[in-house]
Amino acid sequence: MPIITIFGGTFGDDEEVARNVATKLGCQFVSREIFVAASQRCEVPEAKLSDIVEKEPHWWERWHENLRPYQIALQAAMSEAALAENLVYLGHVGHGLLPGIRHVLRVLLTAPMEYRIEQVSKRQGLEPKAARRYIDHVEKARTRRLMALFGSDWRDPEQYALILNMAQVSSVAAENMIAQAANLMDYQATAESRQALGDLALTTKVQAHLLTHLKLRDLNVSVQAKQGDVTLAGLLSESVSEYEVRHVVEGIPGVKNVMSDFVSLRSRALR
Secondary structure, X not given: OOEEEEEOOOOOOHHHHHHHHHHHHOOXXXXXXXXXXXXXXXXXXXXXXXXXXXXXXXXXXXXXXXXXXXXXXXXXXXXXXXXXXXXXEEOOOHHHOOOOOOOEEEEEEEOOHHHHHHHXXXXXXXXXXXXXXXXXXXXXXXXXXXXXXXXXXXXXXXXXXXXXXXXXOOHHHHHXXXXXXXXXXXXXOOHHHHHHHHHHHHHHHHHHHHHOOOOOOOOEEEEEEEOOEEEEEEEEOOOOOHHHHHHHHHOOOOOOEEEEEEEEHHHHHHO
């Protein structure tokens, strides 16, 4: 069974569709719970994480903020949840959190502008012009935040395995099509894809663990895990030793061996 991520639009049918798909397939449905798990794992404020992902950010301030801790927090929580069981995730970040994992079925629910305006007008009691402004506002903010988090445009169709026009299909039909796609051999987990997910989960677990150490939180460290072997690389400030970083990582469950290739800023200064 694949991991299913559903990216919904502004027209309001997405949660019902996602929940019903999860029920049909006997999967767990997750959405905002990822924020809670992420905030607990990485000690980042849940409210701040939710604000960055969901609400309208003040982008002239956000560009000066390091979004890396929030991306790590979300990816660590998502990969851990995906390892634990089959799931259907509904939200605006799921399609970017599990890169390179073959058994992830990424779904986009979309519709023509006229349909979206009609649905938003009915749901929020807005005039068509106001509904259009609302949709434009939401989608521009969404595009900016996802570009900042993942460097990709959510509107790019190449990111999705299945794109459904909700103006042309009923919710029930959409649910059935997603469930049928989920049962295709193309999206079943293999030994290789499970290992890739395990490697990603351990990589993000290590990154997330480093975030919980005040002294190590802002380190520019590259982490790569493969079958329990973890490779660390990057620059170390004068106040942090290679031993400290290795010692922290060696104590993380699932880590078998640690290899490191650090450059100390102190040693650079002495040259």
